[in-house]
């Protein structure tokens with residue numbers, strides 16, 4: 001079988017491996033826990049899991065694991081030489097060259113790495129919500145915010161490979177502290193982690209009175225999940241908080257539109273349960289936040305087509321592109 005590749009999205013808690021045909025069909029799938037490399041050299045335990053995944057997916061289709069191109073999508077700043085330079089969510093593998101470790105373990109010369117959100121952007125551009133669109137930004141809303149920028153039909157990698165770290169645009173000077181060491185980063189406001197933080201803040205300030213009451217009068221017990229569930233039931237205070245997240249989302253998108261003149265945003269990641277309220281609010285607020293909104297062609301905000309699979313799918317394209 002030719003024209004297939006394996007893509008693995010290596011997250012902080014789990015690794016999703018897919019065997020994908022060149023036309024985007026998913027032929028095999030395997031999910032494993034990401035280990036925490038304690039007691040091993042950087043990346044060793046993680047590499048062991050990735051080797052198992054590649055071998056398993058290849059065995060199922062009678063493929064030679066030394067010959068199938070493999071792409072890794074990694075959560076952090078990827079240097080162009082394949083090293084993971086800065087990864088707050090995968091610290092045990094930071095500094096490791098997982099691509100080289102995996103390549104040598106499999107005796108496979110076609111193993112390549114890319115930032116996970118960049119992979120997602122490639123997948124959506126090739127087969128999904130960004131297909132046929134030359135200028136768009138993939139925005140993944142998870143614990144933080146990842147970004148992949150497509151400009152003139154190409155992924156923007158930047159000088160060192162670090163382009164697209166959009167979650168760390170500062171949207172509030174002297175704002176909430178961020179794991180990156182900065183303050184007021186966009187991802188502290190408009191991601192799943194941001195929703196969690198804003199929930200805590202709103203509960204303590206008395207803006208979630210009904211939810212606090214449901215949690216026995218204890219503001220600290222109100223969780224982000226309670227807000228999304230209550231919003232789905234139509235509770236006004238919960239809807240208002242999700243709309244606030246939508247405003248913060250729109251603020252970052254407006255900054256990106258000002259810099260890049262992109263007309264399209266593809267939103268992916270784990271905050272999708274809240275997207276019913278967050279995305280419409282973001283679309284409405286864009287009109288007031290984007291410079292010269294009325295002078296521009298319509299700016300669209302859509303959800304990703306492949307959801308949590310887009311990173312692994314796009315990683316196969318990285319492998320095929322450079323193999």
Ligand SMILES: [Zn+2]
Pocket residue numbers: 167168178179180181182183185
């Ligand atoms: Zn930050």
